[in-house]
Amino acid sequence: MALQGFAQENGSATQWQEDLRFFQNTIHEDYPFLFVKTSPEAFDGEVEALYAEIPNLQEHEIIVGISRLAASFKYGHTHLSFWQKPVEFAQFPYNLYAFEDGIYIEGTHKNYPEAVGAKVLAVAGTPIAEALQAIEPTVPAENAQYFKAYGINNLRYPEILHAQKLTQSLQNTVTLKLEKNGRVFNQTFKALPKGNSIPTHRGFVTPDATWLSARDQDTTPLYLQQLDQVYFEEFLADEQAMYVRHSRIQDEPGESTRDFYARVLEEVVAKDAEKLIIDLRLNGGGNNYLNKDVIKELLKTEHINQIGKLFVIIGKRTFSACQNLVNELDNYTNVIFVGEPTAENLNFWGDNRPLTLPNSGVSISVSYLWWQDKPALENAEWMAPNLPVAMTFEEYRTNQDPVLEAALAFDKPDFKPKPMDYVKELYFSGQTHKLAEELPRMIQDPLYAFCDFETELLKQGNLLLQSGREPQIQAAIQVFSTVLNLFPDSANAYKHLGESYIAIGNEKEAKQVLLKAVALDPDGVGIAAQELLAEI
Structure with missing residues (x-):
C-alpha cells in the first residue's frame, strides 16, 4: 500500500528551491571550513542537480536530497534529523544491528515474532549489501563504523527507501528476506504511525509487552547492566579486576565524574586489582570538559596506569566527546584498547548548531567547532583497537561478551600498544641491530595485526623527505628501502x-x-610514477 505523496506545486517547489539556495549560500559564507572530504565544486554540482529536480519530486524526496547534501561533508555532527516535526518520517518496526557475521533484526514489534533474531538477506528485493550502499549517501558517516552503528537503520524509513530508489513508490509496507535457524523466508512489515518510534537505548531495543528483543533476557551481561546510569562499577573478584561501564560523558546526579573515578580508583588500590577495564563501547559523547577528570585520576594511580593493567573497550558507537576521551587516554596513559574501531575521526568538526531553512522550517545541524587532540599528521579515520574483537549475533543473543573476556584473559607483559613509537625509539637510539630483529618479528606477529606497518613507515619516510634537507632525504631513502x-x-x-x-x-x-612502481600498480600509484618519469 502506498503512502500519500505528491509532486510539488509550482509555488511550493519555488519555496523549496529558495530553501536549497539558502542552505548552499550559508554553507559557503559561514561554514567553508567543512569542505575537507568533499569540494565546493562537488557540493555545488549536487545542489544544482537537486535544484533542477525539485519540481518533479515529492516533499520527502526533497528532504532526503537535502540530507544527502548535509551528509556529503562526512562529519557525524552535520546532519538532517528525520525525527524533527517538520519532517517526521514514518518508521518500520524493526531495529537493525551490525554484528560480525551480518545484519540482524535485533528487536521488533510483537506482531513479528518470527523476525526477531533473523539475519537480513534483502530489503524490498534488493540484496542487503546493495541496499546498504543505496542508503549510505543519506548518512553523515565519518567512517564505516559510524555507518554500522548509526546509519544502517535508515533502512527503516519508508521515505528513504523510496527516495533512494529501493522502492518504486512511497509504501507503508516493506518485505524483508530473512534467514533464521536455517530457514529462509519473507516477512512483510507495516510502518508505524508517524510520531511513533522504536524504543531503543544505546542502540538496542528495550523489550516490554509490545517490543521484542533477540537477546535472552534471563541474564544481562555487564555492558548492558544499569543502562539508566551514566557509569557503574563492579569488582570481579575471580579475575581480580575492576570493571567500569561509562556510557555518556556527563555527570551522574549525586556523583560527579571526578568523584566517581576517585572512588573507584581508591578501591582499585585498596583491593590490589590487577586490571582496570573501562567500557566505552556504548558511549556516544557528551560534555568534553569532563574528560580531564578521568585522565587526572588515572595519572595519579600509578598502580593501574601500566601496560597490561589498564584496558579500555571501544566500539562502533564510541563517538563525539568520547572520541576525545579515547584520544586523551591514548596520549597520556598506558592504555590497551580492546574491541572495534571507533565511529569518529581522531580530529573532527563537532558541536553543531541549527541552520533552519526559512520556508519549510526544516532544521539542519551544522558543525562549527574543530576538535584536535592529535597532531595533524597523526589524524586517522578512527582509533583502532590494539586487541581487535568483534561480537557475533549468537554471542549477543546468549549474553556472551568476547570483548571483555579478551581484556580479562590478556597476559602479554612485553606487548607494545604503540608499536611505531617502539620502532622509532630503537631507530633514534641507534639500536639498529635490535630494530632489524624486532620489526620483522612484529610484522609477522598476529598480536600486532592492528598496526599497518607499511603505511606507518611510509609516513615516517615522507616526513623526512619533505624536510628538503639532504641528510633527512638520505634517511628517507633508508626508510623506503627498509619498507x-x-x-x-x-x-x-x-x-x-x-x-x-x-x-x-x-x-x-x-x-x-x-x-x-608503474609495473606493480599501473592504474593507481603507477599514474603518479609515470608523471614523475615524464618530468625527469
Missing part, C-alpha cells in the same frame, strides 16, 4: 623512493624504481 625489504610489492614505497632519488639528483636510480 621494500619488508614489503617487496609496495608500489608506494617505490614511488616515494623515486621521489627521494629525484630530490638528490640521482635520476638513474629514480627511473629504475619508478618503473617498478
Whole structure:
C-alpha cells in the first residue's frame, strides 16, 4: 500500500528551491571550513542537480536530497534529523544491528515474532549489501563504523527507501528476506504511525509487552547492566579486576565524574586489582570538559596506569566527546584498547548548531567547532583497537561478551600498544641491530595485526623527505628501502623512493624504481610514477 505523496506545486517547489539556495549560500559564507572530504565544486554540482529536480519530486524526496547534501561533508555532527516535526518520517518496526557475521533484526514489534533474531538477506528485493550502499549517501558517516552503528537503520524509513530508489513508490509496507535457524523466508512489515518510534537505548531495543528483543533476557551481561546510569562499577573478584561501564560523558546526579573515578580508583588500590577495564563501547559523547577528570585520576594511580593493567573497550558507537576521551587516554596513559574501531575521526568538526531553512522550517545541524587532540599528521579515520574483537549475533543473543573476556584473559607483559613509537625509539637510539630483529618479528606477529606497518613507515619516510634537507632525504631513502625489504610489492614505497632519488639528483636510480612502481600498480600509484618519469 502506498503512502500519500505528491509532486510539488509550482509555488511550493519555488519555496523549496529558495530553501536549497539558502542552505548552499550559508554553507559557503559561514561554514567553508567543512569542505575537507568533499569540494565546493562537488557540493555545488549536487545542489544544482537537486535544484533542477525539485519540481518533479515529492516533499520527502526533497528532504532526503537535502540530507544527502548535509551528509556529503562526512562529519557525524552535520546532519538532517528525520525525527524533527517538520519532517517526521514514518518508521518500520524493526531495529537493525551490525554484528560480525551480518545484519540482524535485533528487536521488533510483537506482531513479528518470527523476525526477531533473523539475519537480513534483502530489503524490498534488493540484496542487503546493495541496499546498504543505496542508503549510505543519506548518512553523515565519518567512517564505516559510524555507518554500522548509526546509519544502517535508515533502512527503516519508508521515505528513504523510496527516495533512494529501493522502492518504486512511497509504501507503508516493506518485505524483508530473512534467514533464521536455517530457514529462509519473507516477512512483510507495516510502518508505524508517524510520531511513533522504536524504543531503543544505546542502540538496542528495550523489550516490554509490545517490543521484542533477540537477546535472552534471563541474564544481562555487564555492558548492558544499569543502562539508566551514566557509569557503574563492579569488582570481579575471580579475575581480580575492576570493571567500569561509562556510557555518556556527563555527570551522574549525586556523583560527579571526578568523584566517581576517585572512588573507584581508591578501591582499585585498596583491593590490589590487577586490571582496570573501562567500557566505552556504548558511549556516544557528551560534555568534553569532563574528560580531564578521568585522565587526572588515572595519572595519579600509578598502580593501574601500566601496560597490561589498564584496558579500555571501544566500539562502533564510541563517538563525539568520547572520541576525545579515547584520544586523551591514548596520549597520556598506558592504555590497551580492546574491541572495534571507533565511529569518529581522531580530529573532527563537532558541536553543531541549527541552520533552519526559512520556508519549510526544516532544521539542519551544522558543525562549527574543530576538535584536535592529535597532531595533524597523526589524524586517522578512527582509533583502532590494539586487541581487535568483534561480537557475533549468537554471542549477543546468549549474553556472551568476547570483548571483555579478551581484556580479562590478556597476559602479554612485553606487548607494545604503540608499536611505531617502539620502532622509532630503537631507530633514534641507534639500536639498529635490535630494530632489524624486532620489526620483522612484529610484522609477522598476529598480536600486532592492528598496526599497518607499511603505511606507518611510509609516513615516517615522507616526513623526512619533505624536510628538503639532504641528510633527512638520505634517511628517507633508508626508510623506503627498509619498507621494500619488508614489503617487496609496495608500489608506494617505490614511488616515494623515486621521489627521494629525484630530490638528490640521482635520476638513474629514480627511473629504475619508478618503473617498478608503474609495473606493480599501473592504474593507481603507477599514474603518479609515470608523471614523475615524464618530468625527469
